[in-house]
Amino acid sequence: MASNAWRKTLLPAGTLIGLLLLWQACCMAFDIARYTLPAPWDIARRMAEDGPRLLDQTWSTLRLALKGIGLGIALGIGSAIVFHLIPGVRSALSPIIIITQNIPLIALGPLLIIWFGFGLLPKLILLALVCYFPIAWSMLAGLGQAEPHLREYLAMIGASRLEVLRRLELPASLPYLFSGLKITATYSITSAIVAEWLGASEGIGHYLVLKSKGYDTTSVFAAIVCIVTLSLAFYGLAVLLERLAIRWRPGRPAAAEGGKAS
Amino acid sequence: MNDSVAPGKLVLAGIRKRYVREGRLYPVLDGISLTVGEGEFVTLLGPSGSGKSTLFRLIGGVERPDEGRISIGGKETTGRRGQISYMPQQASLFPWLSVAANISSALVTAGIERRRAAALAEEWLERIGLGDVAGAYPHVLSGGMQQRVSFLRALLMPRGVMCLDEPFAALDALTRAEMQTWLLRLWEEERRSVLFVTHSIEEALTLSDRIYVLSPAPARVLREIEVPFARPRRADVWTEPDFVELKQEVLGLLARRGAAHGV
Numbered sequence: 001m002a003s004n005a006w007r008k009t010l011l012p013a014g015t016l017i018g019l020l021l022l023w024q025a026c027c028m029a030f031d032i033a034r035y036t037l038p039a040p041w042d043i044a045r046r047m048a049e050d051g052p053r054l055l056d057q058t059w060s061t062l063r064l065a066l067k068g069i070g071l072g073i074a075l076g077i078g079s080a081i082v083f084h085l086i087p088g089v090r091s092a093l094s095p096i097i098i099i100t101q102n103i104p105l106i107a108l109g110p111l112l113i114i115w116f117g118f119g120l121l122p123k124l125i126l127l128a129l130v131c132y133f134p135i136a137w138s139m140l141a142g143l144g145q146a147e148p149h150l151r152e153y154l155a156m157i158g159a160s161r162l163e164v165l166r167r168l169e170l171p172a173s174l175p176y177l178f179s180g181l182k183i184t185a186t187y188s189i190t191s192a193i194v195a196e197w198l199g200a201s202e203g204i205g206h207y208l209v210l211k212s213k214g215y216d217t218t219s220v221f222a223a224i225v226c227i228v229t230l231s232l233a234f235y236g237l238a239v240l241l242e243r244l245a246i247r248w249r250p251g252r253p254a255a256a257e258g259g260k261a262s
Numbered sequence: 263m264n265d266s267v268a269p270g271k272l273v274l275a276g277i278r279k280r281y282v283r284e285g286r287l288y289p290v291l292d293g294i295s296l297t298v299g300e301g302e303f304v305t306l307l308g309p310s311g312s313g314k315s316t317l318f319r320l321i322g323g324v325e326r327p328d329e330g331r332i333s334i335g336g337k338e339t340t341g342r343r344g345q346i347s348y349m350p351q352q353a354s355l356f357p358w359l360s361v362a363a364n365i366s367s368a369l370v371t372a373g374i375e376r377r378r379a380a381a382l383a384e385e386w387l388e389r390i391g392l393g394d395v396a397g398a399y400p401h402v403l404s405g406g407m408q409q410r411v412s413f414l415r416a417l418l419m420p421r422g423v424m425c426l427d428e429p430f431a432a433l434d435a436l437t438r439a440e441m442q443t444w445l446l447r448l449w450e451e452e453r454r455s456v457l458f459v460t461h462s463i464e465e466a467l468t469l470s471d472r473i474y475v476l477s478p479a480p481a482r483v484l485r486e487i488e489v490p491f492a493r494p495r496r497a498d499v500w501t502e503p504d505f506v507e508l509k510q511e512v513l514g515l516l517a518r519r520g521a522a523h524g525v
Binding site for chain 2: 149150153154155156157158159167168171174246248249
């Protein structure tokens with residue numbers, strides 16, 4: 001047990017701290033200019049100085065990402081259920097959906113701004129498009145994965161289609177839904193940054209553009225730290241929700257996760 | 263006779279079923295006729311692959327026979343679902359529901375009001391000595407305990423006929439014997455109409471009132487055997503000379519058919 005805890009937490013944490021120290025040492029030893037590569041200590045100081053503003057901007061990005069991911073989840077779950085119940089709809093719509101997924105955000109973003117202006121709407125559309133796909137497709141896969149012998153049991157006792165969905169397919173799809181959600185959680189932050197970068201008056205993406213145009217590399221790094229923290233927090237939240245929702249297989253979610261990661 | 267309107271009476275008349283696979287016809291059931299009387303324990307005994315599970319799917323209304331009719335309680339139910347309760351070979355408990363919820367949700371499907379279903383599940387789990395695990399997830403139970411829950415779930419559904427499809431096949435020999443005794447005791451208290459499938463001759467002779475011996479596919483009824491042992495039946499009924507004699511008879515029947523089919 002002790003060696004396990006060491007491997008799981010202390011080792012990666014140690015590596016991270018070691019890297020930061022090495023970075024700091026290099027910056028000091030080779031006297032690297034701050035606009036090329038700021039040292040970790042400089043970044044930390046800048047974050048403390050600019051704290052209230054960074055927090056403000058991060059909060060604004062967080063709200064945007066939450067709205068986008070919420071919309072993506074709702075659409076994703078809804079359409080997965082519709083596609084599952086009516087296979088014809090799935091065949092008809094999936095080419096369109098796959099095409100939308102392959103348009104680069106860089107191209108789509110400006111178009112959405114031309115069509116819908118600089119307000120919240122184009123950003124929400126962009127985010128929802130990004131968040132939708134992993135949710136809908138993993139949920140759809142999960143809905144078809146229910147154990148055949150449970151399906152047979154429900155058929156034999158004469159359960160209705162709706163009961164099969166509610167009692168078997170939806171619970172069985174939850175692990176798949178959550179693996180989609182974990183992907184979406186990190187995507188949503190990156191896309192929120194892209195959306196803000198394309199046209200916004202607030203948010204950490206906007207801050208990032210401002211500072212990089214002014215060659216304020218230290219502040220750019222400060223923004224990166226905020227973005228990474230936000231992404232990790234979203235991922236952590238998804239993992240937490242998964243643990244809360246799927247409690248019927250102690251020990252097994254970890255194994256399933258390992259399988260998916262590889 | 264008033265017997266034909268008994269709610270638990272199952273009648274199969276001339277059931278035929280063929281499957282088409284790769285352009286060839288495979289007859290599975292070749293004119294099966296049988297009855298299960300009200301409160302009777304009837305067993306289908308046959309070699310593996312004699313179409314017993316297909317027969318169950320027909321009775322459950324999941325598939326339709328090519329020929330023949332099925333009725334339960336005097337009403338035609340050919341191709342109609344939701345007329346039977348069912349205990350499959352695998353316990354088939356839902357892993358995300360507690361033991362009690364597994365039972366009560368099946369009862370809700372069968373039309374029992376939600377609160378009453380929960381109360382029934384609670385009460386009966388207590389009665390069969392599983393009250394302690396009512397709130398637990400099924401995976402903490404042993405294979406035998408899972409089958410007890412699965413049997414209880416079938417027993418409590420308010421339907422005329424219980425269909426049990428090789429429910430003990432996956433259990434080890436000791437657990438299996440224990441489960442047979444348990445089922446015998448519970449069934450003799452409740453006396454529901456049961457159609458039971460097995461390929462164990464001893465199991466059939468220990469539990470049933472009547473046995474239909476089936477041939478390998480395409481399945482026909484080779485013989486109908488009245489089991490002469492009294493109820494309530496002793497668990498050590500296998501020690502009686504008649505038991506051994508009947509067992510030999512059935513073995514001979516199956517062996518002869520096997521030879522005739524060139525198996």
